[in-house]
Amino acid sequence: xxxxxxxxELAPELFANVDRATLRRQVLEIISDVLADSDPKKAWARExxxxxxxxxxxDPEQALLHHLISTRNVPDSSHEDPPEDSYGxxxxxxxxxxxxxxxxxxxxxIGVEALSRFVSHEGTSADxxxxxxxxLGLGPDLxxxxxxxALAAAGEIPTHLFASFNLSPTACADPRxxxxxxxxxxxxxxxxxxxxxxxxxxxLAALAEVLSPLRQHGVRLAVDGSGAAAxxxxxxxxLLPDIIKVDREFLCGASAAGDGPAPTPFVxxxxxxxxATLSAEGIETREELSAxxxxxxxxxQGYLLGRPSIDPRDWAAWTGDPEPVEDHE
Numbered sequence: 458x459x460x461x462x463x464x465x466e467l468a469p470e471l472f473a474n475v476d477r478a479t480l481r482r483q484v485l486e487i488i489s490d491v492l493a494d495s496d497p498k499k500a501w502a503r504e505x506x507x508x509x510x511x512x513x514x515x516d517p518e519q520a521l522l523h524h525l526i527s528t529r530n531v532p533d534s535s536h537e538d539p540p541e542d543s544y545g546x547x548x549x550x551x552x553x554x555x556x557x558x559x560x561x562x563x564x565x566x567i568g569v570e571a572l573s574r575f576v577s578h579e580g581t582s583a584d585x586x587x588x589x590x591x592x593l594g595l596g597p598d599l600x601x602x603x604x605x606x607a608l609a610a611a612g613e614i615p616t617h618l619f620a621s622f623n624l625s626p627t628a629c630a631d632p633r634x635x636x637x638x639x640x641x642x643x644x645x646x647x648x649x650x651x652x653x654x655x656x657x658x659x660x661l662a663a664l665a666e667v668l669s670p671l672r673q674h675g676v677r678l679a680v681d682g683s684g685a686a687a688x689x690x691x692x693x694x695x696l697l698p699d700i701i702k703v704d705r706e707f708l709c710g711a712s713a714a715g716d717g718p719a720p721t722p723f724v725x726x727x728x729x730x731x732x733a734t735l736s737a738e739g740i741e742t743r744e745e746l747s748a749x750x751x752x753x754x755x756x757x758q759g760y761l762l763g764r765p766s767i768d769p770r771d772w773a774a775w776t777g778d779p780e781p782v783e784d785h786e
Contacts, residue, residue: 488521491503551573553573555766559757567756569772570623571620573587604622611647612643614775618647619647619648622648626656626660629667630663644675646674650678652678656688658692680698683703683706694731702737705741734756736754737758738757738758746762
């Protein structure tokens, strides 16, 4: 749930200091470490990695990623004592970027959205990595690895800001999510779970049930109210989210409508009915900002209001004070 139509693409400034040679050197060092481990219980892991390297002779980055995520799904009967933390090397390939979320009237930063960024020599988007993991049946594992890193990074943002984390319904059902979110350095009442992807009606009851303990501790829930992955009115009334987000499809319609009626008025009625806050994402132009404010939406994010950053110095600067709004280039 990124902020622009280029969702998932890597902004060039994010990896200005990570070139292909550096990435390849890091990957080869990790591979060397795995293969040099003489622990007999990890022989299966070394064999698997060698097989993957043979299958991806020109792309050790792909081989290593497949190795790291697949070791979390090894049947107990196949290998003895798989590593407890097979994601130990992923922090060297996966980064957390935060994008500021602002009050639109005054411009104050009130929170951030955590966005995953993979260091890849080919600039592959995060969406592709997560879809690839899902195709292997390992989507929740990679999501939880990303959540673990994002929660650690969130410990460095100013303490008055909330942090929003994207999770699929399937990942939400994993008990590791609750353990991570209730056992970390970030207070639950500063966290938002943003449901990522479609929600099947048959999943509604189970999803609400697994989210209940987190919400009782203060974790808030956000869902999409527009776009291809929009949560239906029925689902919104069942989940009772705290935040309903509207995307660029909505913004473009609102901007084109000018002073006309809202493109999807049911979202406003639903938000009012359940007491949810509306939040816009993907704001890139002053016209879009003006249209959103004119519709009465109080908060938002987008390139016009602040690009995602992996630099803790940027995070520390989000003190909540208003900042000048620059036109998106």
